[in-house]
Amino acid sequence: MTVQQAQEGSLSRPAVTDTHYPPQRAGSLLLTWGKRLLWVNMVFSFVFLYAPILVLVIFSFNNSRFAAKWEGFTFQWYGQLLTNEAIISAFWNSIIVAVSATLISTVLGTMTAIAMERFRFPFRKTYDGILYLPVIVPDIVMGISLLAFFALALDWINTALALPVDSALRPGLTTVIIAHVAFNISFVAIVVRTSLRDFNKALEEAAQDLGANEWITFRRITLPLIMPGILGGALLAFTLSLDDFVITFFTTGPGGTTLPIDVFSRIRRSISPEINAISTLMLLMSIVLVMASQSLQRRRD
Amino acid sequence: MGKRRSVYLSFLLGPGAFWLLMFFVIPSLLVVVYSFMERSSSGGVIWNFSLEAYTKLFAFDPDSLFVNDFVVIFLRSFWWAILTTVACLLIGYPLAFYIAQQKPFTRTVMLFMVMIPFWTNFLVRTYAWKFILNNNGLINTFLSELSLPRVPLINTPTAVLIGLVYGSLPFMVLPLYASIEKFDYTLVEAGQDLGANYFRIFTRVFLPLTMPGVAAGCILVFIPAVGQYVVPTILGGGKVSMLGNLLAQQFGAALNWPFGSAIAVIFMILLMAGVLIYFTVEREEEAV
Numbered sequence: 080m081t082v083q084q085a086q087e088g089s090l091s092r093p094a095v096t097d098t099h100y101p102p103q104r105a106g107s108l109l110l111t112w113g114k115r116l117l118w119v120n121m122v123f124s125f126v127f128l129y130a131p132i133l134v135l136v137i138f139s140f141n142n143s144r145f146a147a148k149w150e151g152f153t154f155q156w157y158g159q160l161l162t163n164e165a166i167i168s169a170f171w172n173s174i175i176v177a178v179s180a181t182l183i184s185t186v187l188g189t190m191t192a193i194a195m196e197r198f199r200f201p202f203r204k205t206y207d208g209i210l211y212l213p214v215i216v217p218d219i220v221m222g223i224s225l226l227a228f229f230a231l232a233l234d235w236i237n238t239a240l241a242l243p244v245d246s247a248l249r250p251g252l253t254t255v256i257i258a259h260v261a262f263n264i265s266f267v268a269i270v271v272r273t274s275l276r277d278f279n280k281a282l283e284e285a286a287q288d289l290g291a292n293e294w295i296t297f298r299r300i301t302l303p304l305i306m307p308g309i310l311g312g313a314l315l316a317f318t319l320s321l322d323d324f325v326i327t328f329f330t331t332g333p334g335g336t337t338l339p340i341d342v343f344s345r346i347r348r349s350i351s352p353e354i355n356a357i358s359t360l361m362l363l364m365s366i367v368l369v370m371a372s373q374s375l376q377r378r379r380d
Numbered sequence: 381m382g383k384r385r386s387v388y389l390s391f392l393l394g395p396g397a398f399w400l401l402m403f404f405v406i407p408s409l410l411v412v413v414y415s416f417m418e419r420s421s422s423g424g425v426i427w428n429f430s431l432e433a434y435t436k437l438f439a440f441d442p443d444s445l446f447v448n449d450f451v452v453i454f455l456r457s458f459w460w461a462i463l464t465t466v467a468c469l470l471i472g473y474p475l476a477f478y479i480a481q482q483k484p485f486t487r488t489v490m491l492f493m494v495m496i497p498f499w500t501n502f503l504v505r506t507y508a509w510k511f512i513l514n515n516n517g518l519i520n521t522f523l524s525e526l527s528l529p530r531v532p533l534i535n536t537p538t539a540v541l542i543g544l545v546y547g548s549l550p551f552m553v554l555p556l557y558a559s560i561e562k563f564d565y566t567l568v569e570a571g572q573d574l575g576a577n578y579f580r581i582f583t584r585v586f587l588p589l590t591m592p593g594v595a596a597g598c599i600l601v602f603i604p605a606v607g608q609y610v611v612p613t614i615l616g617g618g619k620v621s622m623l624g625n626l627l628a629q630q631f632g633a634a635l636n637w638p639f640g641s642a643i644a645v646i647f648m649i650l651l652m653a654g655v656l657i658y659f660t661v662e663r664e665e666e667a668v
Contacts, residue, residue, distance in 0.1 A: 134508065148525070219608075221404070
């Protein structure tokens with residue numbers, strides 16, 4: 080081992096006592112090369128993850144119809160989005176779906192989480208398993224089964240109510256919201272259950288010993304303590320609902336076009352600077368959502 | 381349990397259970413039932429028992445490589461999902477390890493950089509690759525500027541695989557990081573004191589203790605990858621089909637709901653079997 084290698088080993092990582100850091104031994108040749116490979120892999124990974132996104136963003140400002148040839152800077156594609164009625168209405172549909180699905184699934188998911196964590200009842204284990212299924216089942220399978228279900232259910236309702244063809248019930252935003260709630264309940268329940276498990280149950284017992292009934296205990300003790308968990312679950316539900324394409328694709332109908340559905344049909348046809356612009360805006364939205372979830376996480380800790 | 385308490389419980393549990401029963405359990409069972417019905421050419425089914433869908437799925441086709449083209453799509457989807465999982469693991473494990481070693485600030489920044497793609501819409505991330513690989517995309521435009529011939533990149537298996545790995549990588553890194561971060565490095569010192577070399581410490585101490593992260597990451601990557609619809613549609617252009625395309629086609633243009641349902645049933649059985657085998661092997665390895 081040369082002096083230089085020894086110095087590299089000690090310089091690249093100052094002495095630390097935190098157990099989260101690997102212990103420092105004088106760098107053997109293997110270790111030095113291992114570190115270099117790790118570094119190369121890290122650089123490769125971030126270039127791989129970000130280069131395509133950056134290219135996308137840069138070309139959303141490209142002053143050319145032909146998407147991939149740089150012809151100068153422009154905001155025109157963003158301007159065109161604001162006047163594109165199909166996109167604006169798809170955007171509002173997405174917001175309607177995401178807000179409704181989040182509200183319903185947060186309430187139902189939280190109630191389910193409390194029942195699972197604070198009560199013992201028959202078939203609890205079985206229900207626990209069923210609760211995890213919507214998270215695991217591939218979205219395409221959930222999508223086609225809901226398609227089959229809604230087709231049958233709406234057909235029965237229309238026949239039973241003898242609705243004429245022009246006012247018959249059809250799949251649309253309502254069926255999309257129902258479907259989104261169906262997968263979001265599980266995600267919210269998982270997040271809220273974690274925060275219910277984390278806090279001290281003695282607080283609830285103390286409140287009840289002091290004469291508070293179940294409702295008061297819940298309002299004054301449990302709810303404030305699990306609030307960050309509930310908000311985290313709601314944020315997750317909102318993001319999943321806003322981003323969902325596959326399940327929406329199979330459960331929507333006329334008038335129920337959400338932003339991902341609209342974007343998909345455009346992407347399928349070709350590439351265009353408008354899609355780059357929409358994508359950039361959606362990317363910005365994701366960054367805002369990550370920051371929101373991070374600050375929530377920090378509050379929870 | 382007191383009467384009051386059981387009223388309280390049914391109030392809490394009821395609405396969510398009703399929703400899951402109505403809009404998850406029953407639709408799933410409906411697909412199983414549909415797979416044993418006769419096809420209706422206008423969509424939906426004719427309510428007569430039939431094994432037609434399953435015989436079609438397993439029928440022997442002399443022109444095909446494996447039994448028939450549907451089985452080929454099954455094999456391809458599972459094979460590609462395995463390739464995707466392995467690729468993500470090979471890139472993701474060292475990345476998560478590297479991030480976990482950084483000082484708190486760098487660590488936070490890098491984690492944030494993994495999380496942004498994690499939360500970014502899947503369509504947007506798939507489109508980014510279409511923009512690069514398309515016939516009038518970034519690479520081919522660049523080539524034709526240099527008066528070089530264009531190369532076919534889109535609608536190839538390579539394009540689909542790139543899209544799959546790109547889409548899945550963050551789902552591998554985050555659970556891996558979570559378990560690597562918890563690792564207590566004094567165990568490495570213990571190993572060294574006992575005379576183990578780095579390779580042995582890695583395979584005997586580090587890898588087994590971070591296995592829960594590997595398992596979680598693999599499941600999170602593998603299952604969505606087998607059932608992918610967006611990536612093969614956008615980057616494969618319908619020429620390179622996976623199970624997702626086959627399912628969508630049967631419930632869409634082909635209007636063969638029993639056949640689509642049978643595909644979904646077999647798909648779910650294989651997936652469950654795969655996950656069960658994975659966890660059994662895993663548990664046995666832990667026991668050793």
